[in-house]
Amino acid sequence: MVEQGKEQETKDFHPAPVWLDASYLEPLLRDLKKDPGLRITGLEIKPATAKGDNYASVMTRVKVLFLRSSSKTPEIEFYIVKTTYENDPFASGIFSKYQVSTTEMLMYEKVLPQLSALIGETRQPEKLFATTLHVDYEHEAIIFEDLAVSKHVLADRLIGFDLEHTRLGLRKLAKMHAAAAVLNERKPGILTKFDHGLLNRHTKGFAHIFENLCDVAADFAATCPELGDYYARKLREVRKRVMEYSTRVYDPQPEEFNTLMHGDYWVNNVMMRYGERKEPLDMILIDFQFCSWSSPAVDLHYFFNTSVQSTIQFEQQEELIQYYHTVLVETLEDLKFVGYTPTLRQLVLQLEKGRFFAVSVSLVCQAILINDQTKDADFNALMKDDERGRNFRKGMYANKRLQENLKHMLPRFDRSGLLDVTD
Amino acid sequence: MSVSDLIGALDAIPKLTTVPSSSASAQESVFLDAPEWLTEAYLQDALRKYYNDRRLKITWVKVNPALGKGENYGGVLTRVKAQFTRSDGSAQLGHYIVKSTFEGNDFAQKTMEPYDIFNREMEIYEQVLPKLKALLREIGDTEQIFAETMAVDIENSSLIFEDLNARGFTMPDRLKGLDMKITRLVLRKLAKMHATSAVMNERENHALEGYDRGFFNRYTDNYAPAFVGMLQAATRRVAQWPGYEKYAAKMEALVPIYMELGKRIFDISPGHINVLAHGDLWTNNVLVNYDKETGEPLDAIIIDFQYTVWGSPALDLFYFLNTSLEFDLHKSHQEELIAYYFGVFSETLKKLQYQTAVPSLHQFHQQMLEKKFYAAHTSISVLPIQRNVETDNADFNALMETNQRALNFKDACYRNPISERVLRELLPDFEAEGLLDADQ
Numbered sequence: 097m098v099e100q101g102k103e104q105e106t107k108d109f110h111p112a113p114v115w116l117d118a119s120y121l122e123p124l125l126r127d128l129k130k131d132p133g134l135r136i137t138g139l140e141i142k143p144a145t146a147k148g149d150n151y152a153s154v155m156t157r158v159k160v161l162f163l164r165s166s167s168k169t170p171e172i173e174f175y176i177v178k179t180t181y182e183n184d185p186f187a188s189g190i191f192s193k194y195q196v197s198t199t200e201m202l203m204y205e206k207v208l209p210q211l212s213a214l215i216g217e218t219r220q221p222e223k224l225f226a227t228t229l230h231v232d233y234e235h236e237a238i239i240f241e242d243l244a245v246s247k248h249v250l251a252d253r254l255i256g257f258d259l260e261h262t263r264l265g266l267r268k269l270a271k272m273h274a275a276a277a278v279l280n281e282r283k284p285g286i287l288t289k290f291d292h293g294l295l296n297r298h299t300k301g302f303a304h305i306f307e308n309l310c311d312v313a314a315d316f317a318a319t320c321p322e323l324g325d326y327y328a329r330k331l332r333e334v335r336k337r338v339m340e341y342s343t344r345v346y347d348p349q350p351e352e353f354n355t356l357m358h359g360d361y362w363v364n365n366v367m368m369r370y371g372e373r374k375e376p377l378d379m380i381l382i383d384f385q386f387c388s389w390s391s392p393a394v395d396l397h398y399f400f401n402t403s404v405q406s407t408i409q410f411e412q413q414e415e416l417i418q419y420y421h422t423v424l425v426e427t428l429e430d431l432k433f434v435g436y437t438p439t440l441r442q443l444v445l446q447l448e449k450g451r452f453f454a455v456s457v458s459l460v461c462q463a464i465l466i467n468d469q470t471k472d473a474d475f476n477a478l479m480k481d482d483e484r485g486r487n488f489r490k491g492m493y494a495n496k497r498l499q500e501n502l503k504h505m506l507p508r509f510d511r512s513g514l515l516d517v518t519d
Numbered sequence: 520m521s522v523s524d525l526i527g528a529l530d531a532i533p534k535l536t537t538v539p540s541s542s543a544s545a546q547e548s549v550f551l552d553a554p555e556w557l558t559e560a561y562l563q564d565a566l567r568k569y570y571n572d573r574r575l576k577i578t579w580v581k582v583n584p585a586l587g588k589g590e591n592y593g594g595v596l597t598r599v600k601a602q603f604t605r606s607d608g609s610a611q612l613g614h615y616i617v618k619s620t621f622e623g624n625d626f627a628q629k630t631m632e633p634y635d636i637f638n639r640e641m642e643i644y645e646q647v648l649p650k651l652k653a654l655l656r657e658i659g660d661t662e663q664i665f666a667e668t669m670a671v672d673i674e675n676s677s678l679i680f681e682d683l684n685a686r687g688f689t690m691p692d693r694l695k696g697l698d699m700k701i702t703r704l705v706l707r708k709l710a711k712m713h714a715t716s717a718v719m720n721e722r723e724n725h726a727l728e729g730y731d732r733g734f735f736n737r738y739t740d741n742y743a744p745a746f747v748g749m750l751q752a753a754t755r756r757v758a759q760w761p762g763y764e765k766y767a768a769k770m771e772a773l774v775p776i777y778m779e780l781g782k783r784i785f786d787i788s789p790g791h792i793n794v795l796a797h798g799d800l801w802t803n804n805v806l807v808n809y810d811k812e813t814g815e816p817l818d819a820i821i822i823d824f825q826y827t828v829w830g831s832p833a834l835d836l837f838y839f840l841n842t843s844l845e846f847d848l849h850k851s852h853q854e855e856l857i858a859y860y861f862g863v864f865s866e867t868l869k870k871l872q873y874q875t876a877v878p879s880l881h882q883f884h885q886q887m888l889e890k891k892f893y894a895a896h897t898s899i900s901v902l903p904i905q906r907n908v909e910t911d912n913a914d915f916n917a918l919m920e921t922n923q924r925a926l927n928f929k930d931a932c933y934r935n936p937i938s939e940r941v942l943r944e945l946l947p948d949f950e951a952e953g954l955l956d957a958d959q
Binding site for chain 1: 854855858861879880881882883884885888889947948950951952953954956958959
């Protein structure tokens, strides 16, 4: 029995997958609960992604009522079904080059459960991911626990993380990174094969986004009194090499510490749980479409340049990297990792080597992720070189928070030689 | 430690101030406390060689110590003023400084011996600096970086320089840090010195790479009691501050590995660009010429090449930037200053057609980061010596020994409010970057 949500809600939403019904879900639940006599007694399916929401994923909320074979009391569980949806052939064409669906399915099916098991072996185990119920390769669907039910919410991406949130985010990230290094050590190759991150050596599908936004940044610099033509000229040169220089940061170097990157580690890809006084209690990581085997520089520069408040980004990165390193090393030690564990100093040097990525993230990803103009906010507007696209991208750079950030960061990047094109 | 460091630590030596022009009536030669070989005949001979004028004749000479009486530990500075006539009949007044050894303190002699500072300085002044100057002239650059050498006397272990004091150069106040203007001036000179040295080394088949006895080297640990002793004094001080226990603990744990960490900075790192480093570049080894009216710094000269060593530019950059600057520059502007230095450095290399690959600014920045322990070492263990104001028992022995007097001297260095501020504000930064970790 399926209850439909109210009509006026569903017509603005993407419809739920047609194959999602009780006969589909019952065998999965029987398997999960190890009870062949289990029966589904009720099912509520509610679409959860509004039309116009982002890119190629569709989310559906499922409320399942069931009876175990030994019980008379019905139980309730909540799941999210995440599916790919071809709402825009242009967008899905690009995204499929990045293998986002395959990556995420593999992560939820094979990788995350193993990482969770490993973290369970450490001195301070904690939950990092939503529990996977099922991954369906045929339907390209992932079913996992609905975190909203356990009161997880998104934080405000326009404000960014304060110190407490940032430390929580780094603790979780460090544990994921450590567990992944150990997993690949125990099962060589299982994770090194992930190589379709946002920048990769297989496709430059997002090149237009990166290059266009460098140009817009240059236009902004030219009219900004604190920056001026000097920076405009430099940014136009950087534009020519932004893809190559950024991709180099992703290339794993044999003598360095590498592990599985989340690949898109920012505010909206973690779910927060808050206490009575709005204090952050816990955090769950979501959205594993861009995982790749690389240097921690990838996740760390991405996180610090999209997701944290300015004081933290400008003044507290060093001590926070130290904190991340402490958790990383502790976790590696707990799991008896025998591979190369970088000292703090070695990590610092490795991050400096990859610091061009902080530049591209600041100019490009940050602009997209903290964008506050929601009209015309879609993939085409990011990519296309038409008037609508140009206006949208120009509008992104009217964002005050972005402007203040770049006025401060560009001179710092320049002092380190990060805006110089040398090859 | 260089002679000038110790001179500075004492602060009993009057600063070299501009000498008022004397009346022309003094016609007799005067020799006050000069080394015995320093006679009028000797000086006339040296002047004749320098000016290549065999008929040059001294009219009179005034010689007196440039330092106060009794303050010598291995080096003597003598001021010479000489009136002489040239073969063309013209009269000239010359001002010179004579730097010579002195058989004084046996302990100091023995301790300094493996660092070979006197021979090295003479060699540098005689054979190296003139070539660096020639390289600059090659590209039409007329800047003066070093004092003009008048004579090098190996036999008497002495050097004669032009007396820069007479040209209006003075030593900046070592208790105050240098401001942005002077700092940039010095960095410009340093960059040109480094660049020309790299080119010279390339053209002369690695001739400069034999200079491998800097403060930390693979031959001797004789200065360990000074460096490690200062670290320990710093630790004692820091441990007294509430909230700083973890820094004191880390500093304590560094003791067994401290000398090794220092040596790694001086080791040649593969792939890095290397230069002839001054080795002891701080306020007291810089002379500045100020505009008489505005007080603006016009020019700077680098002196004292006793600890010259082949290695990373970091050896000079971190040493200078972590001992000699105003606090705000020291804490927050080093990266920008290094970028300024690098602009002059790379431009000079390019003009001289340096053949080896020059790093990009970011690569250079990364190379400096690999050597950044030296910034921590200098801020913690060297700056406090140089800013010390309790000078009663401040001498070479106090620095190098481990007795009570030596401990007292070192503790005094850390009572200085400037040293305290540097430690309080910079230790957390160093610690956060892993520079206080025994396992780096």
